Amino acid sequence: MPCSIRVFVMPSTADLSAIKAKQAPAAKPAPARVTLSEADLEWVATGARVIWRKKLLRTLRTLRDPGVAMPAAILLFIILGCFFGPIVLGLPDPNIGSLRQGLLPIGSPGHPLGTNNLGNDLLSRLLYGGQVSILVGIVATGMGFLVGMTLGAIAGVFGGVFEAAIMRIFDALYAFPSLIIALAIASYLGPSVFHTMIAIALFTVSGFGRLARGQTIRVRNFDYIVAARSCGMSEVKIVFVHVIPNIIPPLISLAVFNIGNAMVVEAGLSYLGLGIRIPDPSWGNLIADAQPYLSRDPMLIYIPAAALFITVFTITLLSDGFRRRMALDR
Amino acid sequence: MLRMTAIRIPQMIVVILIVTIIAFVMVNLLPGDVISVILGDQYTPEAAAELTKELALDQPIPVRYVIWLWHAIHLDFGRSLATHVSVMESMLQDALPTVELVIGAMFAAVILGSALAIGAVVSRNPWIDRAGTALALVCTSLPNFILALIVTTIFGVQLHLIPTIGWADPGDAGWGANIRAIIVPSIILGLTIFPSIMRIFRAELQEQLESEEYVTLARMKGVTGFGLVWRHVARNSAFGLITVVAAGLGPLVSGAVILENIFAIPGLGTLLFQGIQLHDSPVVVGCVTIVGVIVVLSNLGADLAYAMLDPRVRDALNR
Numbered sequence: 342m343p344c345s346i347r348v349f350v351m352p353s354t355a356d357l358s359a360i361k362a363k364q365a366p367a368a369k370p371a372p373a374r375v376t377l378s379e380a381d382l383e384w385v386a387t388g389a390r391v392i393w394r395k396k397l398l399r400t401l402r403t404l405r406d407p408g409v410a411m412p413a414a415i416l417l418f419i420i421l422g423c424f425f426g427p428i429v430l431g432l433p434d435p436n437i438g439s440l441r442q443g444l445l446p447i448g449s450p451g452h453p454l455g456t457n458n459l460g461n462d463l464l465s466r467l468l469y470g471g472q473v474s475i476l477v478g479i480v481a482t483g484m485g486f487l488v489g490m491t492l493g494a495i496a497g498v499f500g501g502v503f504e505a506a507i508m509r510i511f512d513a514l515y516a517f518p519s520l521i522i523a524l525a526i527a528s529y530l531g532p533s534v535f536h537t538m539i540a541i542a543l544f545t546v547s548g549f550g551r552l553a554r555g556q557t558i559r560v561r562n563f564d565y566i567v568a569a570r571s572c573g574m575s576e577v578k579i580v581f582v583h584v585i586p587n588i589i590p591p592l593i594s595l596a597v598f599n600i601g602n603a604m605v606v607e608a609g610l611s612y613l614g615l616g617i618r619i620p621d622p623s624w625g626n627l628i629a630d631a632q633p634y635l636s637r638d639p640m641l642i643y644i645p646a647a648a649l650f651i652t653v654f655t656i657t658l659l660s661d662g663f664r665r666r667m668a669l670d671r
Numbered sequence: 672m673l674r675m676t677a678i679r680i681p682q683m684i685v686v687i688l689i690v691t692i693i694a695f696v697m698v699n700l701l702p703g704d705v706i707s708v709i710l711g712d713q714y715t716p717e718a719a720a721e722l723t724k725e726l727a728l729d730q731p732i733p734v735r736y737v738i739w740l741w742h743a744i745h746l747d748f749g750r751s752l753a754t755h756v757s758v759m760e761s762m763l764q765d766a767l768p769t770v771e772l773v774i775g776a777m778f779a780a781v782i783l784g785s786a787l788a789i790g791a792v793v794s795r796n797p798w799i800d801r802a803g804t805a806l807a808l809v810c811t812s813l814p815n816f817i818l819a820l821i822v823t824t825i826f827g828v829q830l831h832l833i834p835t836i837g838w839a840d841p842g843d844a845g846w847g848a849n850i851r852a853i854i855v856p857s858i859i860l861g862l863t864i865f866p867s868i869m870r871i872f873r874a875e876l877q878e879q880l881e882s883e884e885y886v887t888l889a890r891m892k893g894v895t896g897f898g899l900v901w902r903h904v905a906r907n908s909a910f911g912l913i914t915v916v917a918a919g920l921g922p923l924v925s926g927a928v929i930l931e932n933i934f935a936i937p938g939l940g941t942l943l944f945q946g947i948q949l950h951d952s953p954v955v956v957g958c959v960t961i962v963g964v965i966v967v968l969s970n971l972g973a974d975l976a977y978a979m980l981d982p983r984v985r986d987a988l989n990r
Contacts, residue, residue, distance in 0.1 A: 513689035520925035
């Protein structure tokens with residue numbers, strides 16, 4: 342569908358100069374009108390897409406940096422270990438064990454990391470617990486990321502009342518100490534993996550939202566967005582097609598950091614008995630369950646604590662690496 | 672300055688209202704049968720109906736919210752459903768340990784963070800910088816409850832160096848015992864926000880040292896090294912800390928809930944945690960509101976103080 346527009350901003354400086362060159366000899370004082378064909382509109386859209394693809398490629402290229410690649414590799418190893426380790430190693434079910442085999446030490450035959458008070462295999466519980474902890478971290482962050490980014494981008498593009506309302510809600514969510522709101526939600530909804538994810542996702546929204554709004558305001562007046570607007574693209578479509586893909590890279594470092602943070606909060610919730618409940622294992626409730634046996638078998642606490650610490654530490658390193666790399670690229 | 676205050680205070684009131692609405696609606700909308708929790712064994716349909724009427728639970732939520740808000744403005748948060756004690760009274764009673772814990776944690780974080788930041792900037796020894804960064808990384812990644820468990824196991828249970836758990840009321844046991852009981856939890860809590868304090872203070876110091884003219888002047892006068900940083904740069908950079916410390920309040924209160932639980936300290940966190948477990952809505956909403964209001968107020972206070980103390984910002988605002 343060809344559309345006719347009044348030219349006050351052109352898709353690119355190249356086109357602008359071409360039109361100026363055309364107009365110069367004629368020296369018409371009337372405002373120029375050009376007709377954009379389907380192909381021109383397509384060009385405007387792909388122009389933005391090319392930028393996005395370039396940014397994505399650049400984000401992927403950061404993997405060449407050892408500061409990013411090392412933690413990424415360790416993290417991949419941990420994730421693969423947790424999800425495929427139990428199958429590959431043929432570990433026993435995490436909830437089957439006999440009481441007579443309770444509290445076996447590290448290195449017992451058949452139980453490389455020993456057993457807990459109920460005789461369940463600790464290595465098996467550790468790996469299955471890791472699945473839950475990692476899933477909660479990733480899914481909760483993902484939900485917060487999507488909601489926060491959309492709201493932040495909307496606030497940045499529309500401005501005015503939308504912006505004021507959304508920002509005040511972010512302020513309010515920010516004022517809640519995160520753990521308290523998660524505790525309340527988890528307690529009233531009842532403990533389950535999904536409820537824990539929702540509770541954690543809710544307070545990550547404001548962090549993503551604030552950053553997304555700032556980035557949107559930066560991107561808002563870029564040529565390709567003004568061009569899209571002048572071609573009559575609706576604001577909502579602009580948000581989803583042009584703004585969001587281009588603010589994702591700066592949000593990624595925050596997202597990676599947030600995964601670690603979400604895992605820490607999950608562990609805290611499960612430790613207080615309001616997150617993941619036994620018999621489902623998670624690193625937080627493994628620590629809580631082991632607490633009565635602290636003096637008899639401290640390894641029961643140290644091992645899941647070390648697993649959680651190493652994973653979160655690697656995630657923090659990864660997000661630091663991303664941030665440093667992006668600062669260098671700019 | 673006046674204009675900034677005039678814009679920020681209505682904004683703050685809106686934020687506080689949203690905080691209370693979220694807290695109130697969340698606690699009252701989410702499933703969980705309050706009546707059967709309170710009545711327990713004595714549950715009969717008649718008693719349940721009577722109690723529902725008494726607690727105004729038959730009214731729609733907006734009406735209940737307005738009633739609650741009206742009382743809350745007069746500092747009346749209702750009575751606990753479980754113990755029938757006034758929520759305001761129990762919050763005041765339990766405030767002291769939490770306030771001590773949070774203030775102690777702030778002190779610990781600021782002292783440790785600024786010491787490492789100044790050390791790294793002054794000595795120019797990369798190892799101090801690396802040690803500080805490494806410590807910050809570890810503290811960000813280690814959940815404070817794990818740290819608390821490990822510290823109490825090693826220093827309390829095995830070496831008997833510190834009191835393991837518990838709380839000494841200053842009225843009964845004296846302030847000395849009180850401070851001894853609170854010092855370890857405070858330091859552990861402070862470690863959770865120390866990384867951000869260190870990072871920001873260090874960046875600020877570095878920037879001032881590299882770009883400010885008064886630094887050049889001081890160097891020309893012959894002031895260098897620690898004296899330069901301590902007497903001139905640190906004081907100018909300290910403004911930035913106000914905002915960071917205020918922003919750390921939220922995470923500190925979150926951490927306090929867990930640490931009070933581990934160390935068996937009867938503070939606001941314990942009150943809130945028990946309220947949540949018993950589905951004791953007035954206690955939960957009261958505590959969340961108070962905490963939210965304090966966080967919002969301290970953020971506003973920090974922004975205003977920052978604007979008032981830093982002549983550069985103040986002049987920019989007045990212009």
